[in-house]
Amino acid sequence: MSESMEQKLSQAMAELEAVQNAVAHAEGELSRATATVRSRDRVVEATVGPQGELTGLKFLDGKHQTMTGPQLAASILEAADEGRAQMARKVMDTFAPLAQVSGGASGVRGVDIDWERAFGSAFDGGAGSGMGRSAGDRLRDEIHEDEDDTLPRGR
Template sequence: MSDDLRSRLDQAMAEFETQRQALVAARDRIAAVEVTARSRDDAVEVTLGADGAPTALRFPGNRHQKMSGQELAASVLEVIRVAREELTVRVRAGFDEAVGAVRGSAADPAEDRLQGLGLDRLLDPLRAPGGPLDPSGGKPRG
């Protein structure tokens, strides 16, 4: 392998590792997202984890004691809907931030260098007849 090709490959691998680390960090931040919301009537408060499942349900004060079962149920459903909407916004923002970081690093001049590298050619030996990625599965073509 020529020194120029080796240098470009090393640079591509370093950029890939930087992007991978950014995505792992974003995944960890998204997994840690937690949202707490309170109903408009202040009778119910709910906390949702990153997966959208409730992790806590609280009845601050004693307003809930004066509500009918139907009113309380409506309040619970309302606050879960509101919390899920907020959770969606936060998770999407985290995802967009991660994608932007990855795209942003590829939008610089390094992207031009990667285009010229021909990374697909690195797989050519594996695609050769009898190789692990041989499309014919090692069978003669014909």
């Protein structure tokens, strides 16, 4: 009876070590990952690192020179937010299989992943999945409101 328990424990330890190695490998791969995204208006190209940090920003074809500050800011935020969303999906896709419950006889469960540690502030708990409104959308609303600023105002 104890030999059977020792076999189960040995199998569980081997599964745990395999999962830990897979997590370490995934973290290593993701630490070098980036996402590069262009804004819809093709004015800005943003590169985002594995934790959602902005690592590069390019202004394309000089188009930014004819934009107002709020318009340019909206383009930058849009590209950066989409880059962060792409990285978040990549991280979750990479780690999702490791978080699944194992069907093995040992009963070892998948790892409990700390998404915040895996890719920092890019993890928004699903808010980037189309629910709610992004900062870029809110800024675009303000730009539309600001367009009326050219009209004379009374004091």
